[in-house]
Amino acid sequence: MNNAPVQNSMKPGKWIPTTCKMCLHSCNQLVHVTSDGVVNKIEGNPTSPSNNGRLCTKGNSPILRLYDPQRVKTPLKRTNPRKGPNDDPGWVPISWDEALDIVGKELKKTYEEDPRKLLCAINDFQKLYLWAWPAAYGGNGSYFSTVGTFCGAGYHPMNGMIHSTFAAANDPYYCNYWINNGGGDGFSSHLHVTAAANHMAKARVERGMHLVVVEPRLSMGGAKADEWIPIRPATDRQFALGVCQVLVYEGLCDYKSLKRDTNAVYLVGPDGHFVRDDQKRCQIWDPEDNKAKPWDAEDIKDFALEGNYTFNGTKVRPAFQVFKDILADCTPEKMSKITDVPAETIRRIAHEFHAAAQIGSTITIEGRELPFRPAAYNYYRGAQGRKYGTMSNHAFKLVNFLVGSIDAPGGHVGATLDDQICGKGHILPGDCGQILPQPHQLGPGMPFAYPPNTAHLMDYFPIGVNPGHLIAETYFNPDKYGFDWKPDTMLICHSNPLWNMNGPQDKYFQIMREMRFIVAIDILLNESTIWADIVLPTLDYLERWNMTMIEPPDTEGQCLSQPVVKPLYDCKSEEDIFNELSERIGILDVWNEVQNFANGFAQKEELLLKPGIKYGEKEIAERKGLLWNDKPIEWYQEHGHCVTKRRPEIWYRPWDGMRLHFYLDYVLEVRDDLRKKMEEANVPFINEWEWGDYAALPTAVLDPLHQEPPEYDMYAISFKDIQLNFTENLSIPWISDVVYKDPVHMGILINTKTAAARGIEDGDLIEVRSPYGAIKGLAKLTEGVHPETVAVSNALTRWVKYHMVVKPGGGNYNRILPANLKNTCACSGQMETTAKVKVTKLRSKPKDAANAVTDELTN
Amino acid sequence: MQGKTFPIVNEEFVLGFRPQSEWGWKIAIAFFFGELGSGLFFVSAFYDFTLGMAIGWVLVSVCKPAALFMHLGHPERAWRAIMGLGHSWISRGLLASVLFTGFGGAHIINLHYGIVTGGLAQLLMIVAMVSCVVVMIYLGFVLSYSPSISLWGSGIMPVISLTYALLGGVTLVLIFGYHTLLADNPQLLSTLKSLELGLVLLCGVIMLSFLHGAAYASEAGKASVALLLKHDFAKWFVPFVLLVGIAVTALLAYMGPTSFTAILAVAVAELIGDFALKILLFKAGLYEPAIGHSRF
């Protein structure tokens, strides 16, 4: 009998440490390679305090991405000039030299004509510096992608303004009362999901942390929660304001923190701005002396949070009072009507939250006494992906502000993208004792310009994240927006813009059809890259180098990916591709400079990339490691990562001694500046700019989607689960296998009673139509969804049978969303991510279900 | 919370009743041939009706193994199935089948040619008959040993096997013996016809008891019975097993003339009922959910 091992991890071979790239985060892995050179098992690296040796569904599946027979194996050239969703590109393999020469020539042509004409969709999160390549190209980077915007054009800038970080999450080590509102943190999605799930489970089970989940659909988190509070979609801000109302009007706030740590004490004038003295100093009201004083006066005895006062003849209120006045209109009873959450529930949650926050208590961590606030309100895309994106995000932060849990142990804590990205993730002092708001965590903001320099109007979102979805608006109305140029070239790198963009799919088709030249850089083909003229294949992460740290919520440190096998096919790294293209265009030196900035190499002279040299993936990775901890790449090759728990001094209250932006006067200042520039430049579309989106404090105003015509009587929401977190991986047979068998991904979720009232049975073919588009699918009846809601998994959104194991769904959810200014936050660029829809039954339980749901696209 | 019942699920990752799918039509055919053949042999043996015995032997020793071999993943290793006599009813059945094939065959030959007499002939006969009885009932025991499939997991399964085997035996003796054994023996014809009626009525009672028992044994049993009487398989079970196989058979056996056509009609109806039952038993088998979880 043959006694050779049959289990893969037990076969002869070696273990190589690396870093997962199945989502945009960075779980640490060990890869088993057999003595025959086959990758046959991937496990979590137990030395990592982040994922603790564990991996999610996707993290267990990279082998089948590496060995996917449908990987692009050589550069491909299109032979069919006709471009459409159903057209066979007629790929022919070509050599790298030929491919790079063609792409280089075409991009150079555009570069010489007008670099603004290049539309980009560069979306590799583990190589964020590639996002900066358009800056080297000189085109300001017109976007053909909603990356960053979908997850949070409102979200990321708000974190930048409140925490000076890219993201935020609750502290799993100390939190005792965790509210998850429209977010999957700790369960199904968002930051480092394996690590977060691990820490969340420990908090819940080992420490008995109480979990409340507020969302329209019973998600994984909702299922595990101590309480699921179903809510009408797109009313989360109103729920949060209802909670705030109770906290404020019943005196349940951390007044000490508000007075010491925030600008809630600064006096606000009738114009909404902080009032200032002749030295531009913000003012506070000292109730003991009953007079206004500069914020930094040494004789301040106390700070007034409430009351109406007069300063220099104008009526002023502390910022807190402004909020209190707004909240007068946000009683639980009123918010209940909007949110469909009972008023007594809102009130009870507020009381429970306050009690759990232990206001007044402290904890000593590493010799530092800190406020201990083990109650935190966490949220993500589902709650904040609104037209009023800035206001929504702010509302959730304010719940935390009120009990003093911002950046406190147990509270709601900022998460940096990568501490070494130059100037980001660091607290800098700002105006009048406040921290410096840093809304642009991904790179510098875009300066104002008229005519616009970017096709998606980024020049008009001084706080926001690139609203790529506005491209259709501007592309087809160039005169209205004053364009004297038009994009004609496209570069797609690790992105599927046709899939990720909300709005009119047919118009996006037309834009792509009209491109003079499209180059795609990716590992697999997708709905968008099949429109390319040239496809340049990249290496799988198991074949290449990379060093990354990307928004770990409670850990820090660089993570290395290294080749565990030789490249299977004739593919190149992204670095090599962009170097070759840059050289052919003549921008290599600029590109190196841009990388020095984007990677933070500028901080250490010996790491600087020099002109004239093409630095490969390994050299970039090595420098990033050296920048972090001076360890050479050999050290990283052996250890795989240097991840440690987040240092408390930079995790908890790194801004101690400064004041946080409870009140966003900064936003109003930016608004005024933009309005002035637009007026001065005589921008013709200035009247469409909704200045109310720039708010210093949120109100309960309804987002415009609620005002769609009454026949659209339901809401449609989309969702992701852990198996499909951040990007779907349905092309991996193991993933599609477990996803297509999970009932929440098998059809469009609709409440049982709602379905019964409309004569819809489980398995019926239904159409979901919004004013902007329609999708179809099989009805999946469930008790776990709000009765006015249909919920669509992102497993149902593929529409091209481009891959043998991916099932096309009944159309992409994103197409039922609006992509207009009216539904875009004029402050942040956030688009609306919920739709009002009507749901109709098309056919009873079709026997040919697979065909029935398949979307027909016309060329 | 309400105590709702589980759904029937196939491949989806949902807690519910899962249809049994590993045993299908091949096993059903083997089951059918095995019981019919052993029943025919058994009934024929009482009248030394060698034609019936021989046909029964062919069904048991040729047709049934053929179906079983088609079912097995590794038929070339089938001999190994004898290894589990201490615990497995398949092993016991296999031993009985082998003995039956040998001793039953020898018994037929001896009856026909009279090769041996006395004690040895008696031994042949006894071993043949005992192994024949085991062949008649062992599949019932095999099925009754599935603790999670309530439709099968009851003590009545071997009784169903035995009753249908005897009924099938009587039916086929009436057919194959009509022009031979029974040609000059209207008395026996009438007896067998009465026996047929008695057995089919017994089958009816046992079927009621079987359904009743399964429905009250567990949730899965109830769901199985619902499949047979109300849902997916009702369109087969009710008309073919209950109406044709029992009611029509009984009516014809009771009221029908003794003409060959009438006897043939009885036989066709009975065999349809028997075969449909065998197929549907496998189709309607549902496992309990892997963990009984609706405790809310």
Next chain:
Amino acid sequence: MPRWGMLFDLKRCIGCNACAVACKQENTTPTGVHFTKTVSEEIGTYPNVTRAYVPLICNHCEDAPCERACPTGATYTREDGIVMVDENKCIGCKACATACPYKNRFVLKKAPIKEGYYTKGNITPFEKQGYVRWVTGTAVKCTFCHERVSEGKEPACAATCPTEARVFGDLDDPNSKIRRLIQARKGYQPHAEFNTRPKVFYVD
């Protein structure tokens, strides 16, 4: 000699099925075969509704119906309690599959191994190195990753579980984590009424 068992903490499990995929990459099980997986159950009516996630695996019963039903002796129980199948003795009668009250037995079909994960005969190097262990036409099952366990490792599913909902250990060791959890949180066996005495426990 330890007596291996596994405990599922239903409070921790989030139904992500990382376990199911980890098992597939450890054991190269063909399409359609899941030695372990997690199923869900919706409980209650809106708005008082929740969803339970229930991991399933071979229970490695002390009195295993599959072993009793097996006519060839191919199914056997090791000294450490792991229920195994000898693929050289199995004739593929599938009696174990119908006897297993938990439906955790699979019979290897030819087509999935010939077709591969990506269908149409696109066999990856990973499958090539892994499928050699399989004898089609025989019954297969979870082995508690017996080879990993003999090297002191946890089964692949338990090792990867993001929420640590799977606890593997020695049921005979009163100080093992699994024993302590069973006692502290009143562990129960699936369908204890079948008297199969599973070595798998659940806690709510």
